[in-house]
Amino acid sequence: AQSVTQLDSHVSVSEGTPVLLRCNYSSSYSPSLFWYVQHPNKGLQLLLKYTSAATLVKGINGFEAEFKKSETSFHLTKPSAHMSDAAEYFCVVRTYSGNTPLVFGKGTRLSVIA
Amino acid sequence: DTEVTQTPKHLVMGMTNKKSLKCEQHMGHRAMYWYKQKAKKPPELMFVYSYEKLSINESVPSRFSPECPNSSLLNLHLHALQPEDSALYLCASSQDPTSLSYNEQFFGPGTRLTVL
Numbered sequence: 001a002q003s004v005t006q007l008d009s010h011v012s013v014s015e016g017t018p019v020l021l022r023c024n025y026s027s028s029y030s031p032s033l034f035w036y037v038q039h040p041n042k043g044l045q046l047l048l049k050y051t052s053a054a055t056l057v058k059g060i061n062g063f064e065a066e067f068k069k070s071e072t073s074f075h076l077t078k079p080s081a082h083m084s085d086a087a088e089y090f091c092v093v094r095t096y097s098g099n100t101p102l103v104f105g106k107g108t109r110l111s112v113i114a
Numbered sequence: 115d116t117e118v119t120q121t122p123k124h125l126v127m128g129m130t131n132k133k134s135l136k137c138e139q140h141m142g143h144r145a146m147y148w149y150k151q152k153a154k155k156p157p158e159l160m161f162v163y164s165y166e167k168l169s170i171n172e173s174v175p176s177r178f179s180p181e182c183p184n185s186s187l188l189n190l191h192l193h194a195l196q197p198e199d200s201a202l203y204l205c206a207s208s209q210d211p212t213s214l215s216y217n218e219q220f221f222g223p224g225t226r227l228t229v230l
Contacts (some may be wrong), residue, residue, distance in 0.1 A: 001149075034218055041202075041226065042224070043120075043204055043221040043223040044157070044221040045221070046218050046219075046220070094217065101145075101159075101170075103155060104156035105156065107156055109154075
């Protein structure tokens with residue numbers, strides 16, 4: 001069965017410093033992985049997706065993630081945090097069996113301090 | 115048009131009311147989804163429609179009744195809800211429910227439901 005674990009429930013960074021949000025996955029198959037962002041009282045927006053074409057995936061708003069099969073990780077990074085990055089971030093894996101098409105991590109809340 | 119729209123944005127209802135949530139997409143997607151999201155939690159899947167047929171019901175109480183009138187529209191009919199049903203209800207769509215490719219979901223902004 002597929003699953004994801006987001007290793008931090010809350011990350012706090014200063015504006016202009018790097019962001020690292022950690023995600024480990026478990027999958028019996030070659031996984032499809034996603035990062036979504038949710039700003040307060042908003043829907044989810046897709047930041048980026050891994051589809052096996054390239055291990056380093058670039059997304060919107062300067063975010064990128066690297067798929068590391070040996071470490072079963074898909075960490076999200078950004079070189080320089082902006083105040084507008086403060087939000088909830090979900091690491092998600094697509095499943096190929098069972099009923100649930102997507103399995104969500106529990107989320108990481110990113111705070112950006114001025 | 116690459117967005118999913120949801121109406122209303124906010125809804126307050128009593129436990130004896132009947133109301134409906136509406137979701138619409140014009141991306142030609144053939145799968146549509148309802149999720150429930152409580153505060154500080156990830157979305158929980160409720161229903162999946164694939165080619166306008168209900169394919170997944172995640173043991174949702176019958177006071178929630180989904181409907182897919184056509185490939186662009188998804189409704190969620192609400193009746194006799196409980197206060198614990200208060201949450202953000204998200205609609206999503208994806209291209210091809212039978213595909214094994216990455217097939218990401220596109221989410222609407224949600225309806226904030228409060229049950230009094």
